[in-house]
């Protein structure tokens with residue numbers, strides 16, 4: 151079968167609710183930061199499959215752990231029984247998470263981790279009514295997380311299925327699009343004020359504030375350094391828990407175990423997913439004991455949670471990050487890439503902003519640097535042209551290219567990937583990429 155036939159079959163077989171198109175790559179092999187397709191063509195991967203493959207595709211240590219455990223114990227109910235790896239992993243997560251008096255619960259995806267966080271917070275503050283969350287935030291597609299997500303997709307879903315919780319949305323601190331693009335502290339206060347207004351109005355009715363420490367699917371928005379510290383002080387004053395969604399930012403992506411550590415803040419609950427299993431489905435919530443114990447036994451549990459193979463894969467992922475010093479690598483490689491992209495920004499009319507921490511980087515494309523009008527079609531064309539030239543790069547928030555390669559990516563592949571990106575942007579600017587690009591890339 152050729153890729154076209156497979157893609158056509160996909161259209162027949164799968165519901166549209168399950169996916170969205172970017173590029174027509176049928177992957178057959180992945181090794182670190184290279185994906186090979188059905189035709190034998192290789193691509194440099196700047197996506198990590200949406201920030202999942204932090205330690206690279208088919209990472210040796212992870213594969214070895216999976217194989218060994220699969221030979222020994224494919225599963226034994228964690229709900230009713232006990233296994234060693236589930237315990238070892240939870241102890242490790244407690245060690246690396248900035249939570250006081252923590253307890254752990256497992257899930258299988260980012261969505262269910264965040265679902266757990268919101269139901270536990272709601273139970274803990276059962277007499278309160280509202281969540282605060284951010285416009286353009288994404289916390290997953292479960293019923294609760296859809297209720298507290300600010301992206302258009304969730305809004306559209308809520309219009310059809312209704313909402314599970316009352317949520318008040320406030321703007322995420324996006325300095326580039328604020329009245330204070332060059333003044334971090336004024337930008338921070340400006341956005342903090344929006345939260346203060348809600349707290350002043352709703353007083354002690356707030357269940358929790360839900361936040362990504364860098365907004366991922368909203369467009370890789372990096373808040374000003376001051377914001378989270380001041381926010382946490384405000385929340386503490388009103389005894390409002392902070393739910394920190396680290397599904398996308400966690401496990402070294404930004405150069406720390408968890409991105410919230412950049413701001414010196416200790417949240418009340420952290421949700422961890424995506425990269426945790428090195429490509430296998432496992433998620434976790436680490437939260438303050440009083441919150442984590444606020445529901446009865448079994449009220450947040452899944453038959454396949456705490457699976458010994460996925461726990462082993464997660465332990466191997468964490469070990470890989472530690473032994474290869476990948477936090478440091480993400481930080482230094484991130485600085486190199488940011489420097490290169492900022493140079494590109496001077497040369498390309500299309501690049502309006504470059505921002506990021508570690509290997510979580512956004513390149514915002516605009517039609518005009520002064521008006522900042524979003525260059526949505528051009529972004530899709532860049533994604534397509536990069537694919538033609540051998541680079542996998544996805545977009546988010548309509549007009550932001552997300553650069554999130556594995557933390558283990560080889561230096562020369564970073565260079566080659568950046569050269570391709572430079573050329574792809576240039577080709578779009580010169581009008582060399584036709585409308586055929588827009589047929590396939592849907593993006594979101």
Ligand SMILES: Cc1ncc(COP(=O)(O)O)c(C=O)c1O
Pocket residue numbers: 200259260261262264288289290291362366367395396397398423424
């Ligand atoms: C910040 C954040 N939270 C939650 C989720 C949902 O995770 P999952 O797709 O694994 O359910 C995502 C997925 O993109 C995410 O980026």
